[in-house]
Amino acid sequence: MRRRWAIAAAAAAAVLAVGGCGVQPTGVNVARLDPFGASPPSSPETASPSQYPYTVSLFLFSTINKGPGTMINRPVQNEPAPMSLPDELAILSADEQADQYTTYVPPGVTLKPTQQAHQYFVYSPAPLGPLALQQLTCTFDQWWIQHPDPNPQIRATTRLIEPSTGSDTQWQDCPEGVVQTNPGGAAAKPTAPGVVGKSTAEG
Secondary structure, eight states: OHHHHHHHHHHHHHHHHHHHTTOOTTOOOOOOOSOTTSOOTTSOOOOOSOSOOEEEEEEEEETTTSOOEEEEEEEESSOOOGGGHHHHHTOOOHHHHHTTEEOOOOTTOEEEEOSSTTEEEEEOSSOOOHHHHHHHHHHHHHHHHHSOOSSTTSOSOBEEEETTTTEEOOSBOOSTTOOOOOTTSOOOOOSBTTBOOOOSSOO
16 A cells, blocks of 8 residues: 555656746647748758749830830740740730730741751741741841851851742841831731731731
8 A cells, every 4th residue: 555655656746847937738849840931841842043044035016116026034934945936926924914015926827948058948837927937037037146047157047938839038137126017007916916917018
């Protein structure tokens, strides 16, 4: 009997000692191992500072003055290539639309290289007007300036031939990235990105 009382008293003393030290007997506090502000190991990694590590130079028109075009740099997720330039010209980013840029290059334009450097056959679901051809020419000229040919005798110029219409830009250089308004009036604003509205100047 005395032994049972001694065991009970020892247990009570242990409980009081734990409570006196301020330690809660009903829970366990685990120390944080990672620095404050760092994500827990189980959380997904945060996105990189820039999801668009590349840029591509494109020649677009303004919907404000209907006049000269402008070369802009668009951030892109994948590394651009020459044959991807028509696809890039056929769309507009939200920022570009907010800045009131427009394009006359429709979706679905493809280029087929010829045996001569920087000369292409152009295939389009709809005939390309002069503004669309100028966009392609200036965009490609800028590409060759930024990515010069290993052969120094090949200039940074482009020739586009549209077999369906017989249109031929010849070896036309983009005049300092600026295109004058077409004779006959200002071009109409496309009804949607990459879709050209009916206009005497661009059709």
